[in-house]
Structures are given as structure tokens and as C-alpha cells.
Amino acid sequence: MNARSILAAAGPAPVWVLAAAAVAVYGTLAQSYGLKLLAIAGCYTLAVLGYQFVFGRIGALSLAQGAFFGLGAYTSALLALKLGWDFARTLPAAIALAVALAAIVGASVLRLGSHYFALATLAVAELLHILAVEWLRLTGGGNGLPGVPGFRLFDFTIPAGWPAALFVWIVVAMGALLAMNYAASLYGDGSRLLRAHPLAAASAGIGEPGRRMAAFLLSAAFGAAGGALYVHTLGVVSPEALQFDVMVLILCMTVIGGRNAVAGAALGALLLVHLPEWFRAFEQWALFAYGAGLLVCIIAAPEGIAGAVEALWRRMFGPPRVAVLAAPAPPSEMAAPPPAGDTIVLAAQALGIAFGGNRALTGATFHIRAGEIVGLIGPNGSGKTTLLNLLSGFYRPDLGRVLLGGHDVTALPAWRRARLGIARSFQHAALADDMTALDNVAVASAECGPARLANILRLPGRDRRRRQARARAFAALEAVGAAASAGKRGADLGTSERRLVELARALVAEPKVMLLDEPAAGLSEAEKHALQSLLRGLAARGIGIVIVDHGMPFLLPLADRVVCLDAGAILAAGTPQEVAADPAVRRAYLGGAAP
């Protein structure tokens, strides 16, 4: 058994199969009106799949998905009506226009905080709605335009009814395939970590601005495709397609169906399209029910119906193939960087930063050599974590520079520094709860090169980089002694397991420096001993290690040098013995009178 086969089945997709079966059964029984509803549900499924990219996978609250849907509808309808284009040309045109709009909006507001992004996307949506109502000569104003033709590909007209519904769902299936590939790629795993823990993702080299943009563009493309399908199914186009109600509907479908699961998109769309039909007597209350469903789901089932079904599946049948995970791992050699002697790998030069009026750090200067373990101690609030954050790039210093291997990296963001060789762990081990330990580690694997979005164009499960990354991740987990945890989900890991998995994630990137924030917190004595020898082994391979910890019995025997911070300045530095004996250090931190 090797890592490859161990996690090939990362999770069952029973919901997907059930949904497809339900559609097939329903479709064979349905009359022409039912077939139209089925097709409409397909259109919304595509829009929801798109919304999952930006809302579900990246976690950015866009309120423009309804607008992309409406824009796609208008573009396709107008091109068909005014220029007589067929669907094979109107669909790409609709997608292109929506993507272009998303690129302009995204370039200006994606960098802003989420509350501004939500507002800006909502403003764009309202602008488009007003445009559709006011531009009478093009759009027909409030009444819209009737007589939008059905689907025509080149000279072939797809008959209404069964063939049209089938055509819609074939397009949906193609979109679903792309979405599944995204979810099952190393790139998609990176996005999941990014949504769960932006800082942890950055320290694993993930967080490049292009990733958010790509998700937003994908959402626009899928939204417009859904709208284009919708308008030719319905036969009319009106400003209703651009109302905020469409956005609300897509949001409800996404949250109720499942914000991440491809099957959830189809489930949510099918359910919400048919709900008013099933409760005809209460038709005007259907939207009220959507609101209530949205509220219940966001509180009680944040992963929606699909997530609830998967959790049930896990409870009934257990996590996939845990037993196999105890099997020996592949002998994938971790290429040890050559011991680098006295090279300084990371240097802080007179680093200073203030938060408001509070000077958290004033002119800290120190360095780490390759293969050296430096302990960072000091009272609470003395600036230890602040210093780590400055080194890893979460804060920009007001003063001073950070040098990595002699190069100035002060201006680089955290994810860039991570790719250059600064790894990091956190006080509260930051893992994605819904990913296996193995995948939590694999996302940081730099050896395979940064994961690329283009990988989602391959067939599902064929992401070669993901397989390589998983093999390397397994080796890293073995190296820290946590191979047995590889198949557990982040949520199911114990405290010490989480620590080790995080350490493996730092290790798998083959860093030059590791910055570890209280790595021994919550570990038993035996585990601390194991961690000590593990860290010594890593240092012997040439990695410079900085450890922040309060446990002197753990830190002093381990460290080559100790730096003590107090009130944002370096109080003392030297061998553990020197620092421990320093009168100032004893007064400020270790307690007891100076000898």
C-alpha cells in the first residue's frame, strides 16, 4: 500500500449519485411543464456552482451572482433577437461579457475587506438592474423582450421538452466536472485552507491575489452561462432576471444545498425551484420559507443538506479507509538540504513596529544560522509573537529590514516569503477541519511547484501534482511520527496530533527557517521529549529553527542560543546558560532574585 491508493478515495460522493438518480426518475415522469422546471433548475445549478467558487471555496461574499446571471440572460437573448446568433455563439459571448465585467469590478474591489466587497458587488448589481429598466430601446424596459428563441446550435434547433432539458443538464454536467476537478485538485485544497485559516494558508505559500480573482471570474462565467440557458428555456427576458431576488435565490440554494459540494448545488436548485410547485396553495409564502430555510441552515447546518448527508455517511460507515493508513508509507526520500555551516539564513535588522500608540517592538536585531535552534523567551506581551509575525510577513515593520539568505524580503507578503523558505506554526494549531491531515500537509508541498488552476481542466483524480504532494506529505507526516493520523479529518485530530500535523506542514515545504510558536503547548512529557529529538534532527539537516516557548525545561536543553525579549526590546541573548543566569532576565521573566 502506498500513499497514492490510501487517499485516492478522499470521501464518497453518495449525494451526487442520489441526485442524478432523482433527476432521472423525475424526468421520466414529468410533463412538459415539469420538464421546463427541470431545465430551470439546471440553469440555477450552474449559477450556484459558480457561486460556490467565490462564496463557498474562497469565502468572499459576492452579491453580484444574480447580476452575472441576468447579464448572461440579456446578452444571449439580445444577440439571438437582434443579430440572429445561435446558442453556440451567444453562450461564449455572454460568458465573455460577464467575465470582463467581473475582471473590472474584481480588480478594483477584491483587495478590500469583505464588507466593502459585498457592498460594491451589490452596487454593480443594482446598476445593471437600473440599466435594464432604463435603456428602453435596447432592453424593452420594464416589460422586457418576448419571443426569445429556444436552443439552436448552428442550423440545428433543439426541440423543446425532453431534448431541451437534456441539453441544459449536459451543459450543467460539463460545469460540474470543472467544479469537481477544482475541488479535487491541490489548488482547490489550497483554497479550502485559505478560507479556513488565511494566515496558516499564507504561511504555506497560499494567498496570492490571483486566486481570489480566479474564483470571482469563474463565478461570473458560470453565472452568465446559467442565465443564458435560462433565457432560452423561458422564452422571455425581463429585468426580473436582474432583481436582487435572483441573488437571494442563488444564495439560498447555495447555503441550503451545500456551499462546497457539487451535488449540493443540484440539490439546492432542484429543491428550491420545485418547492413553490409542491406547496401551490402557499405560493406567495414560498420565498418566506426560503428565508427561514436559509436561517436554519446557516445556524444548524453550515454545510447544507449535502454536508449533513456526508456527515451521516461518515457516522454510518466511518472515515474512508482508515485501516489502510496504518500500512507503511512509500519510501519517498525527503531531500535533505546540505548542511550549510555558519550561513546566516534569516536576519532581523532593527525591526520596529507600533500598533496605534503602543510600541510593540523597538529595534530588534538578531539572526538565525542554518542548523541552529534559537529559543525566543520573554514575559507575555514582550513582543515574541509580534516578532514572529514580522519575520513571516503578517505585519509590515515601521522600521528595519528582514533578510532571508541575504536578500531583503521586507516588502514581500507572507505567502511569497513562505515560498522562499520561511515556514511557520501557530499558537493554536491552524488546520482546515474538513480536510484530512494528509491534505492539510500536502497543500504546503512546494517541491511540486505551486498548484495551478489549469490543473482543473484535467480529468477528475488525475491531478498528478496532488498525488506527488500527497506522497511527500505522507513522508513528512512519517518524519514527525504522525503517519497514523494521515487519514483523519482536521476536526477529529487531538491536540498533540494537530501540533505534529502542523509541524509536518511546515516541514513539507522544505524551508530554510521554521518559526514555531509554542510547539510544545498541550503535549505530555513523553511527547515533548519526542519533539525535542525531532527538532534536533531537523536542525541537523540544516534548517534554522526559532522556537517561542514558556517551558524552560523544554527549551533550554534544546536551544543553541536563547534570546530574551522584554517590553518590545531584546533584553539578553547568548547561550541558554548565560541567559538563564542573567540578572535582568531573572528579574523580568524567570522570577526569583538575581543570584
Next chain:
Amino acid sequence: MSWAQILVDGVALGAAYALVALGFVLVLNAAGAVNFAQGDLVMAGGFAAIVLASLVPLGGIAVPGLVLAPMVAVAGGLAGWLVAEIAYRPLRRRPPVAVFISTIAVGIMLQHGANGLFGASERRTPPMMAGEPFAFAGLTVSRQSLAIVATAAIVILLLHLLLERTQLGRRLRAAAEDPDMARAIGIPVRRLTALAFALGAALAALAGLLLANVYFVTPTAGLAFMLKAYIAVTIGGWGSLRGAVAGAFLVALFEVIAARLLNASLADALLYAALLAALLLRPQGLFGEAAGRRA
């Protein structure tokens, strides 16, 4: 209509928007989250006033808004407290985006609940005080416009005194600043957050009573109020109470002037375009960001 007249209308509209925006910021600061139902609470306040007016027995005489105002505020406060308990409390440990979604859900329920109960037609609340408009120097100032400005001024003054001069206000600000620390020193953060939601909703409901006399109310009116308050708070500096009031007047003046030059629909379009431009050029708002990037 003269420009002076437009200015007068703009000030009255701005005063009502200021109430909505202040309620939005109160919740934003206390809960660190956007209450997206704020606009729908304005709409609900309008309908609550209409219902209350039909319930209050005054022997066939039309009930003035002045009598309804305290009742509408209390009803709004109750609604806000409910929103806090149902849509905020279960999600307070989750990312702010969860509260954003849950309050969108509350907004949907308010909107379609109103639609189910009252239908989609336009309704109108009674005026604060019936009577002829005042006229001087060529200007006509309706009693309702004056009442809106007066009510808003009184409410904003009371709110200022509450926050700055009372122990309750200091606790409210402390709980907003650092909930964990506030809890540690014995401040009942949960009740104070609920109070902020109640106050915010009461302000929204009052604005609904005031505005629905001039502009009517429909179940779908909430989104526009929400957007205007959101924009006011954004250009006024995210989280700043003073900025929210200033932003509300700016938005209202922009709206009435653009509506005079173009039409109401294009005025909205221009407002959204101006907002996008402002976000692009000054993402920190006109007065800086007071609440940080919490939502």
C-alpha cells in the same frame, strides 16, 4: 422647484437616513457584523405604524404619527432583540459573514412576510401632525419634513447622551471595544449586544414611520434603505457614529439633487457609480475606518 426647496427636502430625507445609518453602526460596533435586515426593519416599521394606527381607538379621528412613534419604536426594539437572539447569538463565534447571511435571511422573511400579510401595493403612514405646510420666503416646508428633522434631532441627541454620559453607554462602548475583556470585568455583553440590536431596529422602525408618509412603503422597499445606509456608513468611515450621520446627509442631498437633474432611477444609478468610484479612490472612507475590518 427651487434649489432652496430641494435643499430643504434633502435635509429632511437625510435626517431619516441618519436614523437608519446610526442603527446600522450601533449593531456594527456591538456585534462586529453587518445587519443586512436594517432596511427591511425600516419597511417593517412603516407597516407596524399602519397596523397600530388601525388598532388605536381614537373615535374615528386619524391617529397622528406623534402618538404612534413611541409604540413603533418599542415594536422595532422588540424585533431587534428577536433578531439578536435568533440570527446573531447562535453565530457570534463564527466568521462575520455568517451573521451577514443570517440577517439577509431575516430580511427575506420580513419582506415576504409583509408581502403575504399586506400585499404588494403602496401604503402610507399617517403624518406626525396633520395640518397645512408652513410657507415663508418662497419656501414650502411641510409639517412632516419639519417633524422628521425634529424627531431625528431629538433621537440623535438622546442617543449621544446615552452613549457618552451614562454608565450604560460606557458599558455598551466597552463591550463593543473588546467583548472578552468586558465579559471578564463583569459586563453583561450578551444583553448589551441584544440592546444594540434593539436600539438599531427601533431607529430603523422610527425612520419607517417617518418616511412612509412622504414616500409610501411597499414590502420590497427595504433593499433601497439598506443600500443607502450601507453607503452612508461606508463614506462616513466604517464604524463611526458621526460619520454615519454625515454620510446620511451626503447621500440624501446627492439623491435629491441628482433626481432633480435627471430622474429618480438614474439618480440611484449615479449614487452607486459614485460609491464605486469612492471605494476605488478612498477605500478607508471619508473619515477613516473606525471599526477596523471586522465584518
